[in-house]
Amino acid sequence: MSFFSTLRQKATFIDKISESFGNTITRDEKFKLEYKLPPGENIQDDTNADVSFVSIYDSNNKKKQSIITAKQSNQEKVAYVFSGRLYMTPHFLVFKDSFDQKSCELILNISTIKKVERSPSAAYAFALMITLYSGSQVIIQFVGLRYRSEQFCEQLKKNLRENMPKAKELSSFLSTCYSEFIINKNMLRMTNLHPPKAGLGQSFKYPGAVDAAKEKRKLRLWFDYFKMNGQNLAIMKSPLFHKLVRIGLPNRMRGEIWDLCSGAMYLRHANEGVYEKILKDNEGKISQAIEEIEKDLKRSLPEYSAYQTEEGIQRLRNVLTAYSWKNPDVGYCQAMNIVCAALLIYLSEEQAFWCLCNICDIYVPGYYSKTMYGTLLDQKVFESFVEEKLPVLWDYIVKHDIQLSIVSLPWFLSLFYTSIPLEYAIRIMDLFFMNGAKALFQVALAVLKINADDILQADDDGMFIAIIKNYFRTLDQSVHPDAPDIKYRQITKFQELLVTAFKEFSVITDSSILQERNRYKKDIFQNIEIFVKKTQLRHLPKVFHLTDDNLSNIYDIYYQSIETHKISMGTGSSNMTFEVFVQFMTKLCEWAKPINEETNPAFNKQRSSFLRILFNNWDIAKLNELSLNDIVSGLDKLLTHDLLESINYFFSLYDNDDDGELQREEVLQLSEGLLLLTEPWKSGRLIDALTKRQLEDDIAERIAQDKLQQIEEEQKIELPKNYEVDEEKYKNEQSERYLLAASNFLQRSFEYATTLALADEVNLIDLSDEEETAESKQAKEKKFASLKANAALDPTHPKILDLANFRMIILADETYELFFARTLRSSIYVDKNFGANNDRGKALRGMFDGIIADGRRVAQQVRRRVDSVATKSTTNSIESPDNLTPDNSTLVGSKYDDIDDFTNEGADDEDEFVDEESNALLKNPWVDEELEDQESTSETLNGPKKRPVSMIVPHQENDLIEFET
Incomplete structure (x- = not known):
C-alpha cells in the first residue's frame, strides 16, 4: 500500500472523529466505542x-488434512486477502478493511492465540502466522517499513506473555x-456435551x-458461518454476518449474537466472576x-x-440489583x-x-440516568x-400543535x-445491537412515513396516538392482502x-446523530439544570434568615464546589465530603479563608478544627457527608439576626x-474558635x-476644629477629598x-x-488556736495566689461554664456582643455578589472613601460639635435649636457609593427616632440597630442628647453641607 493511501486512511479517521464528536473525544475512546471493547483497551500500535x-x-464439514505452515507459501490455500489497518x-488484535469498512472486520482476543510463527518470505515482505x-x-x-513491523511483533510478544x-x-469461558x-457436537463429534446456560426462553418458550x-435452516446458516469464519x-465479520442478522436470528443463537x-462478551471475559461477587x-x-x-x-x-x-x-431482581450496586450514579x-426483562x-x-x-x-448513554438527559436529547434529535x-x-x-414526543419518547426509552x-x-433489537442507536431513529422515522397519510388527518394528540397504536397491532398483517x-x-x-x-x-x-446531539446538547443540559435547580430549591427545608436569592x-x-457531580447528567455524588466542605466555606466566609502558613502556622490548624466541628454539627444523619439541605440549615443558623440565638448556637457547637x-477543655476549644472567627478583624482585613x-x-x-471659623462666617462646610487616614493606627487599635x-x-x-465539688478541698481559712508563724503565713499566701492564678489549669479544681454565664460574659464585652449581633453575619457572603469583591483587604481606605462620599453621618457629628461650641460661646439671644430649619444643603455621592462592600453595612440599616421636644418623626440612616443604645449613652460626650432638626442632612445634591445658624 502506498504512502498516500496510508495518509488518506489516517486523515479519514481523524475527520470522522472531528465531525462526529466535535473534538471532545480522544482517538482511543473513539476506537473503543466503535468496536465495543472493554475499558483500558487503548491502542498500543497500529x-x-x-x-x-x-x-x-x-465446505464439506470435514477437517482439512493439512493446514498452512510456516514453510509453505503465503499464497497457498488462501481464498481471500483483505488490505486494511491492524490495531493492537x-x-x-483488531483489523478492518480499507475497501468499504464492511468486507472484513476481525476482533481477535489474544487469549485465543495458541501459536505465533514468522513466515519466510522475500526481502520486501514480513508476515506472521497466528494459529488459534x-x-x-x-x-x-x-x-x-520492516523496523516498524518488528516493533509491532515485539509488542505482540509482550502482550501474549x-x-x-x-x-x-479460556476453556471455562468457551463452555x-x-x-x-x-x-x-457436530464437527468434533464430542459426546456427553450439555448446552450452556441460556435465557428464560429455553424453559418458557420464546x-x-x-x-x-425455519429455525433449523437459520441455525444451519450460522453453523456454516462459524466453521469458515x-x-x-x-x-471475522463479513457482509454475510450482517445479512444473517437482518433476516432474523434463530432463537437459540440470538443470545450469543x-x-x-454488543461487546458484552468481551466485557464478560475480562471480568469473569465479577457479577457473582x-x-x-x-x-x-x-x-x-x-x-x-x-x-x-x-x-x-x-x-411473558x-x-x-x-x-x-x-433473575430479573438479581440483574437489576447487581447493576444498581455496580453503577450507583444511575442505580x-x-x-x-x-x-x-427482554434480555433475560x-x-x-x-x-x-x-x-x-x-x-x-x-x-444509549444518558437514557437511564437520574435526569434522563440522553432520552431528552435524542427526542430533540429525532424531531430535527x-x-x-x-x-x-x-x-x-x-400547525396542529401535536406533541410528537408523547408518542416517540416511549419508543426510545423502552427500545420499542x-x-x-x-x-x-x-x-428490532437484533438490528439495534448490530447497527447501534441509529436503528432506533430509522425505525421511528419509518413508522411516521408509513402512517403519514393517516397522521395528516389527525387533529389532536389523541387521534395521533390512536393511529400509531392501531398500526402496531396490525404488524403481522399483509401489506397487500388483495394482490x-x-x-x-x-x-x-x-x-x-x-x-x-x-x-x-x-x-x-452515527455521524449525523452525533452531530445533531452536539448541536442540541448545550440547550438540553441548560434546561435540565434549570429544572433540577427549581425542583431542589422548592424542596429545601424551611429557613428564616435566608432569602430566595x-x-x-x-x-x-x-454544586460548583463538587466538581465530580454533573447536574445535567445526574452522575457523581451530590453530597459534600469534608474536604469539599472546606473549599465551599472558603468561598462563602471570610474567616474560613486560609492564610500564609509562615505568617501564622497555628491559624490553619484552628481553621480546620473549627470547620470539622461545624461539619459534624451539620451532619445530622451522621453519614460523614453533607447534603444541600444540611448546608442550607446550617447557614441559616449562622445567619440569625437574633443576638441570643446566635450566642446559644455557638455555645451548642x-x-x-x-x-x-x-x-475546661471545651471552654478552651471555644475560645480558640472565637480567635479563629475574629481573625479577619484582628488582622485588619x-x-x-x-x-x-x-x-x-x-x-x-478634625473638620469641626479646622472649619469652625468657616462655618461661623460662611454658613457652610466642604468635606475633604484627600483626608489622610492612619490605617495602621485604626488596625492596631481594632486588633488590640x-x-x-x-x-x-x-x-x-x-x-x-x-x-x-472537690474530693480534697484546700482549707484557706485556718480556725486553729495555734499561733501562726510568719513563714507559714507567707507560704499559705503564696499557695493561695498560685491556685488563684492558675484556676483555669488546675486539675484539682475543675470548672464548668453553663450557657447563662456564657451569655453574660459575651454581653459584658462590647466587641463580642457586636460580633454575635452583627459582625459574624456580615462576614458570610450569601448575597448575589458573594466572593466577587476581592478588595476587602483595603477595607479601611474604602470605608473612609465611602464616609466622605455619603457624608450625612459625618455632617451630623460635625453639627453636634458646632452646636456644642456655639452653646458655650454665644448668648441667650441665639435662636432656640427647635426653631432652626435646614437649608437646601446636600451632599453629592461619588465613585465610592459602594460603601457597603467595605463597611458590611447596607442602606436598609435605618432607625427611626423622635425629637424629644418637637416629637417629629425623623429618619436617621446612620444609626446602627445594635449601637443605638450605646449611642444614646455616649451623646453626652459628643453633644447634647436632644437631637435638633437642624442636624438632619437632606438628600444629596452637591458637594457642600450648609447649616442655618
Whole structure:
C-alpha cells in the first residue's frame, strides 16, 4: 500500500472523529466505542497489513488434512486477502478493511492465540502466522517499513506473555458460548456435551409462533458461518454476518449474537466472576434503588409467562440489583426493568448483566440516568430528523400543535418493547445491537412515513396516538392482502417497516446523530439544570434568615464546589465530603479563608478544627457527608439576626453531650474558635462597626476644629477629598480590642464558671488556736495566689461554664456582643455578589472613601460639635435649636457609593427616632440597630442628647453641607 493511501486512511479517521464528536473525544475512546471493547483497551500500535483467515474446516464439514505452515507459501490455500489497518491493544488484535469498512472486520482476543510463527518470505515482505485455539489460522502480512513491523511483533510478544493467565481460563469461558457447543457436537463429534446456560426462553418458550423448520435452516446458516469464519472471541465479520442478522436470528443463537455484537462478551471475559461477587458482597443490603426495583418487578413484560413465576422474577431482581450496586450514579431508572426483562429471555443472568452495562454506557448513554438527559436529547434529535426528512408531516404536526414526543419518547426509552408486540420488538433489537442507536431513529422515522397519510388527518394528540397504536397491532398483517401475486400477499407490515427503515433512511448515520446531539446538547443540559435547580430549591427545608436569592447563590456555589457531580447528567455524588466542605466555606466566609502558613502556622490548624466541628454539627444523619439541605440549615443558623440565638448556637457547637455545660477543655476549644472567627478583624482585613464609628468621630472632630471659623462666617462646610487616614493606627487599635476581648473572655469564663465539688478541698481559712508563724503565713499566701492564678489549669479544681454565664460574659464585652449581633453575619457572603469583591483587604481606605462620599453621618457629628461650641460661646439671644430649619444643603455621592462592600453595612440599616421636644418623626440612616443604645449613652460626650432638626442632612445634591445658624 502506498504512502498516500496510508495518509488518506489516517486523515479519514481523524475527520470522522472531528465531525462526529466535535473534538471532545480522544482517538482511543473513539476506537473503543466503535468496536465495543472493554475499558483500558487503548491502542498500543497500529500498522497497514494484508490479512487472511484460513479455517480448519472445508465446505464439506470435514477437517482439512493439512493446514498452512510456516514453510509453505503465503499464497497457498488462501481464498481471500483483505488490505486494511491492524490495531493492537493489551488484549485484542483488531483489523478492518480499507475497501468499504464492511468486507472484513476481525476482533481477535489474544487469549485465543495458541501459536505465533514468522513466515519466510522475500526481502520486501514480513508476515506472521497466528494459529488459534480451534486450529484455524490468521495470516498477517505487514505493509511498511520492516523496523516498524518488528516493533509491532515485539509488542505482540509482550502482550501474549502477560496474557498467559487469561489464556489458561479460556476453556471455562468457551463452555458458556452456544457456538462452541454446536461446533464441538457436530464437527468434533464430542459426546456427553450439555448446552450452556441460556435465557428464560429455553424453559418458557420464546415469544411469537416459532416455525421449527425455519429455525433449523437459520441455525444451519450460522453453523456454516462459524466453521469458515471462526466464532465468539475469534470471529471475522463479513457482509454475510450482517445479512444473517437482518433476516432474523434463530432463537437459540440470538443470545450469543447479542452478547457478541454488543461487546458484552468481551466485557464478560475480562471480568469473569465479577457479577457473582457483586451479588455476594451486597447480599441483604438495602438502598433506594432496590426499593424502586421491587415495585417494578411484576410490571416488567407481564405478558411473558416467565415473569409470572418466582424464577423469572428472581433473575430479573438479581440483574437489576447487581447493576444498581455496580453503577450507583444511575442505580435504577424507569424502563430499565423492561429492557432487562427482554434480555433475560435469551441471555443468562451474567450475559444480561454485562449487556445491560453496555446498553447504558455505549448504545444509549444518558437514557437511564437520574435526569434522563440522553432520552431528552435524542427526542430533540429525532424531531430535527423529522423536520428534515419529512417536512410536510412536520409542518402539519407543528400547525396542529401535536406533541410528537408523547408518542416517540416511549419508543426510545423502552427500545420499542412497550409499544409493539414482543416478537417484533426482538427483531428490532437484533438490528439495534448490530447497527447501534441509529436503528432506533430509522425505525421511528419509518413508522411516521408509513402512517403519514393517516397522521395528516389527525387533529389532536389523541387521534395521533390512536393511529400509531392501531398500526402496531396490525404488524403481522399483509401489506397487500388483495394482490394477485402470492409473494406480495406474504409481505407483512413489519417487513415493510424494516425495508423502509433501512433502505429509505439509510442516510441516518452515527455521524449525523452525533452531530445533531452536539448541536442540541448545550440547550438540553441548560434546561435540565434549570429544572433540577427549581425542583431542589422548592424542596429545601424551611429557613428564616435566608432569602430566595441567597438560596439560589448557595445552590450554585454548592454544586460548583463538587466538581465530580454533573447536574445535567445526574452522575457523581451530590453530597459534600469534608474536604469539599472546606473549599465551599472558603468561598462563602471570610474567616474560613486560609492564610500564609509562615505568617501564622497555628491559624490553619484552628481553621480546620473549627470547620470539622461545624461539619459534624451539620451532619445530622451522621453519614460523614453533607447534603444541600444540611448546608442550607446550617447557614441559616449562622445567619440569625437574633443576638441570643446566635450566642446559644455557638455555645451548642462545643456542647457535645448537650447538657448545657462546657468542661475546661471545651471552654478552651471555644475560645480558640472565637480567635479563629475574629481573625479577619484582628488582622485588619475587615473593619467592624466600632472602628467605623471611631473613624467617623475622628473625621468629624478634625473638620469641626479646622472649619469652625468657616462655618461661623460662611454658613457652610466642604468635606475633604484627600483626608489622610492612619490605617495602621485604626488596625492596631481594632486588633488590640479583639485581643483584649479574647483575653477577657477566657479570664471571665473561668472566673464566673462553676467549680465542681472537690474530693480534697484546700482549707484557706485556718480556725486553729495555734499561733501562726510568719513563714507559714507567707507560704499559705503564696499557695493561695498560685491556685488563684492558675484556676483555669488546675486539675484539682475543675470548672464548668453553663450557657447563662456564657451569655453574660459575651454581653459584658462590647466587641463580642457586636460580633454575635452583627459582625459574624456580615462576614458570610450569601448575597448575589458573594466572593466577587476581592478588595476587602483595603477595607479601611474604602470605608473612609465611602464616609466622605455619603457624608450625612459625618455632617451630623460635625453639627453636634458646632452646636456644642456655639452653646458655650454665644448668648441667650441665639435662636432656640427647635426653631432652626435646614437649608437646601446636600451632599453629592461619588465613585465610592459602594460603601457597603467595605463597611458590611447596607442602606436598609435605618432607625427611626423622635425629637424629644418637637416629637417629629425623623429618619436617621446612620444609626446602627445594635449601637443605638450605646449611642444614646455616649451623646453626652459628643453633644447634647436632644437631637435638633437642624442636624438632619437632606438628600444629596452637591458637594457642600450648609447649616442655618
